[in-house]
Amino acid sequence: MTMNLIRILDPDTGETVRVCHGPSPTGVCPMAGPDGVVPCAGLLIAPSRPDPEYWPLPIPAGYRHCDVIWNERARSGLNKAEQAREQWQAGLTREVQRVRYLASAKDPRYRKMTERELEKTALWRWRLTGEAQSLRRSEEKNERQAEAYLAFVKFRRTSGSSRPVSLTARNSRTSP
Structure with a gap:
């Protein structure tokens, strides 16, 4: 876990009332x-x-989970998606420069193209590369994972229960 110090804040004053080191490696607080x-x-x-984009997180009264790990996973996924997006854009920039260079060198494929046509051609060529496709898939995968982690936390917090119900307990209640 990249987090090493978590401040627990009073929701009214914003003052630190306690400090913790986040969840154990298994995600448990x-x-x-004794009641969990x-x-x-x-x-x-x-x-x-301070990190106003993702924090502070309100924790419901009676809550029995540590959400730091899920928030960190979401942040990590969003960071990885952003890195993939930046690498994709850098690749496109390189391809635009390459096509412009070829046009200026009188390459018959590009020499009569307008600046707009050169940019469109570079974009088209870059999108077809394996690297561009891989970076796009990476960005999408990491965004989906981040959204899933955030949705999980939101679901747990809004489910109306501060205590998780085990699958066996749920099944025994529905059985005759």
Whole structure:
């Protein structure tokens, strides 16, 4: 986990009331009480350094999960998607420069093209490369994963239950 210090904040004042080191490697809160309620329940959590894009996270009262790991996974996925997007754009920029160079060198394929046609051609050529396609797939995959992690946290928080119901308990209630 990249997080090493989590501030637990008072939701009214924003002041730090406690500090934790995030979840264990298994994703469990090591500071949860005997009833399983996490110490940040009913408060806000935030990293040691400000990050207004993803934080602070409100934690419902009576909550029994550590969401830091899911938020970090979402952030990591979005960062990877952004890196793939930047690499894709850099590849397109290189291809535009290459096509412009060939046009200026009187390459018969490009020499009579307008600037707009050169850019369209470069875009078309770049999109067909394996590298461009791989980067686009990587961006999409990482965005989907980030959205899934955030949706999971949102679902858990809005499900109306602060305690997870096991599959066996759920099945035994529905069986006659």
